[in-house]
Amino acid sequence: MFWGRQRYLIDFALSSLWRRKGRHLLLLVVYTLVVAALASVMLFTEALKGEARQLLAGTPEVVIQRMVAGRHDLVPEQYLERIGRVRGVRKKAGRLWGYYYDPTVAANYTLMVPPERHIAEGSVVVGEGIARARGASVGDVLALRSSVGEVFPFRIDAILSAESELVSADLMLVSEVDFRRFFHFPAGHYTDLVLEVANPREVRKVAEKIALALPDSRPILREEILRTYASLFDWREGLVLTALLGAVFAFGIFAWDRAAGLSAEERREIGVLKAVGWETSDVIALKLWEGALVSLCAFLLGYLLAYLHVFTFSAGALTPLLKGWAVLYPQFTLAPQVDLFQLATLFLITVVPYTAAILIPLWQAAVADPDAVMR
Amino acid sequence: MIELIDVKKAFNHHRPNEHWAVNGVSLTLEGNRLTVFQGPSGSGKTTLLTLIGCLARPTSGRVRLDGKDVSGFPERFLTEIRRGTFGFVFQQYHLLRGISVLENVMLPGYPAAPRYGTLRRRALELLERFELAHKAHAKVEWLSGGESQRVAIARALINDPAVVIADEPTAHLDTALAKGFLTIAEELRAQGKTLMISSHDPLVCEAPIVDRLVRLRDGRLAESA
Secondary structure (H helix, E strand, O other), X not given: OHHHHHHHHHHHHHHHHHHOHXXXXXXXXXXXXXXXXXXXXXXXXXXXXXXXXXXXXOOOOEEEEEEEOOEEEOEEOHHHHHHHOOOOEXXXXXXXXXXXXXXXXXXEEEEEEOOOOOOOOOEEEEXXXXXXXXXXXXXXXXXXXXXXXXXXXXXXXXXOOHHHHHHHOOEEEOOHHHHHHHHOOOOXXXXXXXXXEOOHHHHHHHHHHHHHHOOOEEEEEXXXXXXXXXXXXXXXXXXXXXXXXXXXXXXXXXXXXXXXXXXXXXXXXXXXXXXXXXXXXXHHHHHHHHHHHHHHHHHHHHHHHHHHHHHHOOOXXXXXXXXXXXXXXXXXXXXXXXXXXXXXXXXXXXXXXXXXXXXXXXHHHHOOOHHHHHO | OEEXXXXXXXXXXXXXXXXXXXXXXXXXXXXXXXXEEEOOOOOOHHHHHHHHOOXXXXXXXXXXXXXXXXXXXXXXXXXXXXXXXXEEEOOOOOOOOOOEHHHHHHHHHOOOOOOHHHXXXXXXXXXXXXXXXXXXXXXXXXXXXXXXXXXHHHHHHOOOOOEEEEEOOXXXXXXXXXXXXXXXXXXXXXXXXXXXXXXXXXHHHOOOOOXXXXXXXXXXXXXXX
């Protein structure tokens, strides 16, 4: 009986929506855009986090930095030997990297000596972002001025693949000799150290032992970096969603206004339905079904639009807000992924406010006296 | 049988613009009869029909349906009674525009949720009976006045009510169509239905099929013929 009645109500709700398609179309368009905006932010953030996770999977488990007066300082080579005595460390290496500000394009580059890639002296491998910014391609010469004013010409040997562009857009790989000369980097020192731990479950323990053995060091774990990336993207997502909250409220007011502003024809229709034997609850259920059908369409359409925006059109509207943290924006295609929990959250923050906004005006219209049609 | 005991109905009760549309009417209305409520505009005919048909509750007094006092029933129960016992033919017909004749006729049957096929068959039979089967899928806004009224009557009969209430049914019809309505009314009475009609059309009031004429003026009974 209950479902039979609901089937009739859904059938009639569909016919009512179709009869007033002009009125509902505007609502559908606004609703779809609100869902699309929110869903774009959520999909994009989740995809960026996924991208970062995938990328960092190949990075060292522990990074050791040396701290002097609370500031990051260079690590002496001898630290590698001292770490070597800590049980559980499978592999250890010193890293050389630093930042360089290029006034030509007003951007910071990250210069790095790759541990497992040989770079010839006088050559560099650059990220896509740098290549784009400088309009350079393989074979071109990149002239950089060092801190003492000396100009270093580097020949571009290769450009890093777009796959890792999220964190390599501003990356420049150089040889150790060039790196030390360019920055006047003291011999026997590294920027930081990286470790590989034999048993992943011992990573924390190893970090604790190192902190004890080298009191002026700061071990940074990969999982901490991952968490930092996640927090960073979550923070950015939160900011954008907060800004969009205004749009959700505005939409709520719009929905309220449309539900409260029933036309004389619609009020008469409600009166007729009640007069011919429909209960107030039937009328409310009918209007809720109408709302639910509009909601569902708007939700699906909005989500689809967001999906296309993010994964087909590379989220053009959101790039300046959410993507990367370098001045040189990375360009890459995100791997499509849909998270059910995220879908449920989006449903809650769009459909529930809409339903809440229309419920009171609907109830007010539905309790109208049925005898009004006789007067 | 319907009994009205000192029934009063006020609009804008306890306000400066208070108006007593029905002011102390007591009546007993027998089943399977055709009763016409006659009176000038504002005499309270329509309001009285809304009280009889459980569309509204009286401000004071009692309405009894087959011995049951329904005047104090909550809205939900009144709706159930209205759906099962009464069929309404409104003065303006009030068919829903934009949907088909068939859907309009089926509408009062939705809340009881019978099988779709059964409801549809019943609606088509009614349309057949009123010679409107060929218009079943037409939109109601394409119908003539007479056709619209017959659709409204079919809609009133879809739940097979014992009582049919018609408010000024011939107000928008020419003489031939008004006579057509009276023929339908006669058929319905012959089937055992109770008919209650408000009208000031002499064609209706003086029709030989009318069992009882109740005259109203200023919300009170003028005389009962």
